[in-house]
Amino acid sequence: MTELEKMLFWATLFTYALSFTLYMTTLVMKLDRHARKAYFCLWGGFVAETATIAVRWRVTGHVPTIGNYEYALAGTWLIILLTLWLITFHRNLQYGALMTIAGSLLFLGSGYSSNPTLRPLSVALVSNWLLIHIIFSWLAFAAYTVACGMGLLYLIKTNRPVQAGGILERLPDPDSLEDMMFKYVIFGFINHFLSITTGAIWAKDLWGGYWSWDPVETWSLVSWMMYGLIIHLRVSLRWGGKRLAWMAVLAIAGILISWLGINFVVEGSQHLFNVR
16 A cells, blocks of 8 residues: 555545544534535545555556455445435435444444455456446445435334434434335345346356356345345335335345455455455
């Protein structure tokens, strides 16, 4: 990690943390004047993270794909991007940023503590399919994370009766949370399918077969089917409310196992660019 990247990375963490603090202050202390400051701080952190990725990409010569640190950079960048889109066009859902910012800070901290050293990309992995495949993967991960955040807010909002003037009253209404939660699940599901499909096409050129039941491939398929089940239950059986929220929250576990957890327990995965 270069000194410039390190400086930009810590600037990213600081501004994201400041944005989280301002949003929390706005919610708890009812200081609405801080909401706009929190919004612009979030934009500031996003710009700093964009610069961090650009510097690392420039130095290594490849899109960040090696190890948990680079994966955290790219994944949280898209999480915050989707969060900014959400709160820009749906200001009533601005407190959803609390969940996604907190998750992004944890993800970035975990990635930084793993192995942020600069490493070149293996010659075998130099392909346009790599960028296409990981963009769809990151979009799916980001969308599922936002859906999880909406689900957590829904459960908090509906956990007990809302008192007039209380904190819960200031959270988004359950109907808006449920609607946006399901939309992000669908968006993630579509991108997840495209990730698996493009990965299979690339695998044919890289390893000689479309599918090899690699641990990452298998868990990615399992987690995709989990979200497919959520969509099926919602559309066919009209599951909604707390059941939908709990499913959106719990299903993220499959994604974490697929794209993060396997890295800590598997030594022989073919996904070398994403194994420690």
